[in-house]
Amino acid sequence: MTDRTLANSQLGSLDYDPAPESASIAKLKASYGLFIDGEFTSPSRHEQFPSLNPATEETLATVAQASAADVDRAVGAARRAYASTWSKTSGAQRSKYLFRIARLIQERSRELAVVETLDNGKPIRESRDVDIPLAAAHFFYYAGWADKLDYAGYGRNPKPLGVAGQIIPWNFPLLMAAWKLAPALAAGNTCVLKPAETTPLSALLLAEILQQAELPEGVVNIITGDGSTGSALVDHPDVDKIAFTGLTEVGRNIQQRTAASHKHLTLELGGKGANIVFEDAPIDEMIEGIIDGIFFNQGHVCCAGSRLLVQESIADEVLRRLIRRVEQLRVGDPLDKNTDVGAINSAAQLLRIRELTDVGEGEGATRYTSSCELPQKGYWFAPTVFADVAQSHRIAREEIFGPVLSVLTFRTPEEAVAKANNTNYGLACGVWSEKGSRTLWVAQRLRAGVIWANTYNRFDPTSPFGGMRESGFGREGGRHGLEAYLNV
Amino acid sequence: MSDTRLDVRKTYKLLINGAFPRSESGRSYEVVTAKGAFLANVAQGSRKDVRDAVVAARSAQPKWWGATAYNRGQVIYRLAEMAESRREELAEHVQLSEGVSARAAKAVVASSIDRVVWYAGWTDKIAQVFGGTNPVAGPYFNFSIPVPSGVVGVLADQESSLLAFVDAVLAPMCVGNTVVAITSERRPTPAVLLGEMTASSDFPGGVLNIITGRTDELAPTLAAHEDVDGIDLAGVARDAANDLAATGAQSIKRVLRVVPTNDDSLRRLRAFIETSTVWHTIGQ
Numbered sequence: 001m002t003d004r005t006l007a008n009s010q011l012g013s014l015d016y017d018p019a020p021e022s023a024s025i026a027k028l029k030a031s032y033g034l035f036i037d038g039e040f041t042s043p044s045r046h047e048q049f050p051s052l053n054p055a056t057e058e059t060l061a062t063v064a065q066a067s068a069a070d071v072d073r074a075v076g077a078a079r080r081a082y083a084s085t086w087s088k089t090s091g092a093q094r095s096k097y098l099f100r101i102a103r104l105i106q107e108r109s110r111e112l113a114v115v116e117t118l119d120n121g122k123p124i125r126e127s128r129d130v131d132i133p134l135a136a137a138h139f140f141y142y143a144g145w146a147d148k149l150d151y152a153g154y155g156r157n158p159k160p161l162g163v164a165g166q167i168i169p170w171n172f173p174l175l176m177a178a179w180k181l182a183p184a185l186a187a188g189n190t191c192v193l194k195p196a197e198t199t200p201l202s203a204l205l206l207a208e209i210l211q212q213a214e215l216p217e218g219v220v221n222i223i224t225g226d227g228s229t230g231s232a233l234v235d236h237p238d239v240d241k242i243a244f245t246g247l248t249e250v251g252r253n254i255q256q257r258t259a260a261s262h263k264h265l266t267l268e269l270g271g272k273g274a275n276i277v278f279e280d281a282p283i284d285e286m287i288e289g290i291i292d293g294i295f296f297n298q299g300h301v302c303c304a305g306s307r308l309l310v311q312e313s314i315a316d317e318v319l320r321r322l323i324r325r326v327e328q329l330r331v332g333d334p335l336d337k338n339t340d341v342g343a344i345n346s347a348a349q350l351l352r353i354r355e356l357t358d359v360g361e362g363e364g365a366t367r368y369t370s371s372c373e374l375p376q377k378g379y380w381f382a383p384t385v386f387a388d389v390a391q392s393h394r395i396a397r398e399e400i401f402g403p404v405l406s407v408l409t410f411r412t413p414e415e416a417v418a419k420a421n422n423t424n425y426g427l428a429c430g431v432w433s434e435k436g437s438r439t440l441w442v443a444q445r446l447r448a449g450v451i452w453a454n455t456y457n458r459f460d461p462t463s464p465f466g467g468m469r470e471s472g473f474g475r476e477g478g479r480h481g482l483e484a485y486l487n488v
Numbered sequence: 489m490s491d492t493r494l495d496v497r498k499t500y501k502l503l504i505n506g507a508f509p510r511s512e513s514g515r516s517y518e519v520v521t522a523k524g525a526f527l528a529n530v531a532q533g534s535r536k537d538v539r540d541a542v543v544a545a546r547s548a549q550p551k552w553w554g555a556t557a558y559n560r561g562q563v564i565y566r567l568a569e570m571a572e573s574r575r576e577e578l579a580e581h582v583q584l585s586e587g588v589s590a591r592a593a594k595a596v597v598a599s600s601i602d603r604v605v606w607y608a609g610w611t612d613k614i615a616q617v618f619g620g621t622n623p624v625a626g627p628y629f630n631f632s633i634p635v636p637s638g639v640v641g642v643l644a645d646q647e648s649s650l651l652a653f654v655d656a657v658l659a660p661m662c663v664g665n666t667v668v669a670i671t672s673e674r675r676p677t678p679a680v681l682l683g684e685m686t687a688s689s690d691f692p693g694g695v696l697n698i699i700t701g702r703t704d705e706l707a708p709t710l711a712a713h714e715d716v717d718g719i720d721l722a723g724v725a726r727d728a729a730n731d732l733a734a735t736g737a738q739s740i741k742r743v744l745r746v747v748p749t750n751d752d753s754l755r756r757l758r759a760f761i762e763t764s765t766v767w768h769t770i771g772q
Binding site: 092095096099137140141143144145146147148150151152153413436437438440441444461462478479 | 557565610615627
């Protein structure tokens with residue numbers, strides 16, 4: 001046994017003590033109504049459905065199933081608020097409301113982080129350090145724009161669109177709500193927000209925050225429900241704008257359904273991000289970047305670096321190191337502060353990941369799965385790496401949206417670019433190299449809305465995010481993010 | 489003898505490097521209200537105080553600019569929060585100093601705080617509004633970013649004791665400059681109060697330095713100082729400003745002269761930023 005393997009085996013026998021965050025910080029009610037016109041109200045059909053903790057399969061709370069009649073009520077409230085209040089509220093006033101919301105999120109960040117982790121299954125480290133601070137920062141950033149729209153590059157006195165219907169996914173529940181609401185409100189729109197079916201709770205806490213901020217009634221309405229609720233919102237004739245984040249199939253359907261209407265549309269859809277690794281890349285940072293690119297948030301990230309394109313000369317070394325690193329990932333209790341990979345958000349998503357990985361094995365790719373122990377209850381999937389993947393394999397083409405990495409190789413920069421672009425998606429890519437000129441050469445040729453160089457999965461309210469091709473259109477974040485909510 | 493409580497009267501001091509010294513000269517001068525009644529004894533800063541303040545501003549500048557724009561925005565917003573809770577006191581001083589009605593003074597304070605909020609929102613938008621990429625005709629990635637000039641000297645408006653002061657100091661600070669401000673000579677206390685609030689708003693020491701005293705004595709030192717990169721003379725009468733501008737020319741200072749009322753050209757924000765352009769090759 002060499003010194004190094006000895007050290008590794010000793011390290012392997014050492015483990016962290018549990019460091020759980022307290023679930024009791026989340027003071028959830030047993031059930032929640034629909035947030036319409038500034039208050040929580042019962043849904044018309046009095047239907048409630050449970051929101052589960054995916055790590056335990058326990059019910060956290062029940063939430064209301066909004067019917068088409070409820071959607072109509074919410075849109076009506078948003079329309080009235082737009083006509084009577086919000087369109088007459090100055091940019092400076094809107095700004096001050098948004099600053100209030102940002103501050104309240106900061107003040108209640110610990111509670112929000114715990115609720116997010118309970119409802120979504122993501123590690124508390126991520127909800128605490130990424131989701132919630134970024135959500136507050138997003139409100140803070142767009143607060144500053146509300147009274148500066150004249151300077152945003154869209155001409156003098158740009159006007160809002162009116163009532164925005166916003167449908168968000170379950171992977172970053174509060175953050176996606178912030179991405180949708182903050183620019184819409186800054187630009188002067190009123191909103192009807194539909195959180196994802198499996199992760200509605202942080203949005204309902206946000207509703208409480210909006211009450212605390214004394215945001216005028218009806219300016220933001222938050223309605224929970226399944227796909228039928230979102231569908232009714234998309235079809236509602238009095239909605240001026242639909243902003244959707246989610247599956248490409250659903251986005252396609254929404255685009256078709258709104259094609260003949262007056263409705264403005266922005267879509268942030270799926271991705272199959274390529275992480276391109278050149279032989280001169282700094283290897284330790286690069287391995288961490290690849291790991292972070294695919295296993296961050298259990299891989300439930302539309303811009304995840306789910307395809308690793310590694311230069312042939314270093315492929316064996318990279319794969320060996322990746323597998324070793326995957327073994328070290330701590331999978332388990334999302335509330336534990338040392339957890340790296342939490343629970344899969346739902347049974348349905350777990351099924352989808354299992355299906356695609358089975359197909360991957362069937363198509364001939366070589367599978368490496370972490371030997372970590374998985375909890376008995378809840379939805380779990382061990383971090384997995386596929387080597388020997390061909391471009392034609394489904395695991396190289398379809399979005400798995402789970403902790404699964406497909407590794408392919410290339411020889412030249414041209415080949416890397418060709419392979420990276422060989423997808424219908426175009427959301428994000430990573431490039432790892434110490435040679436800046438080549439990174440920029442590659443970046444120029446990648447058909448992706450976001451390109452990270454020597455890093456991955458970085459987000460900031462000032463930086464525009466969004467896709468090309470079938471990853472959607474429109475940008476969220478930055479000055480560009482205002483355009484989605486201005487009639488310009 | 490009655491038991492009437494005696495007021496604890498306050499000394500209005502300088503703000504240098506996050507501390508509140510009396511003038512190194514030991515001097516103070518009497519400030520009176522618009523109606524001529526005694527208001528306060530205020531430190532009468534010296535040329536040495538100005539030089540100390542410039543040293544403080546210079547050493548604070550890399551840290552202030554090195555903080556994220558988001559962080560600078562948070563700090564400035566915190567100042568608005570602090571001012572909000574002391575707005576009665578600010579209004580009282582504006583009223584006494586400027587001789588306006590209580591209602592007008594309150595309105596001035598409200599506008600001043602709202603201006604602070606406005607600048608808080610600018611910190612992370614400057615680069616997006618004034619920067620960008622340049623499509624040069626060659627294999628280069630070329631981009632320009634606005635960067636602060638460095639240390640900015642402000643000669644505050646003599647009449648508008650708070651609102652003009654807020655604009656003059658917050659605009660250069662929000663883009664990453666540090667500031668040495670000489671207050672209105674006859675109406676210094678609202679600015680001094682604002683300086684006190686910065687001390688409880690997470691501003692690093694030295695980002696804002698405030699000198700009270702005789703403008704005629706102090707201004708030439710500030711304008712001539714080789715380590716001051718820009719000077720705001722918008723609050724100075726034309727003849728005096730001409731002289732100071734000529735003095736500043738010796739070290740090629742950026743000089744802000746006139747800011748029209750209701751100016752929406754972002755003149756103040758642009759006055760003390762430089763454009764830094766990066767060329768990076770593109771190639772395999």
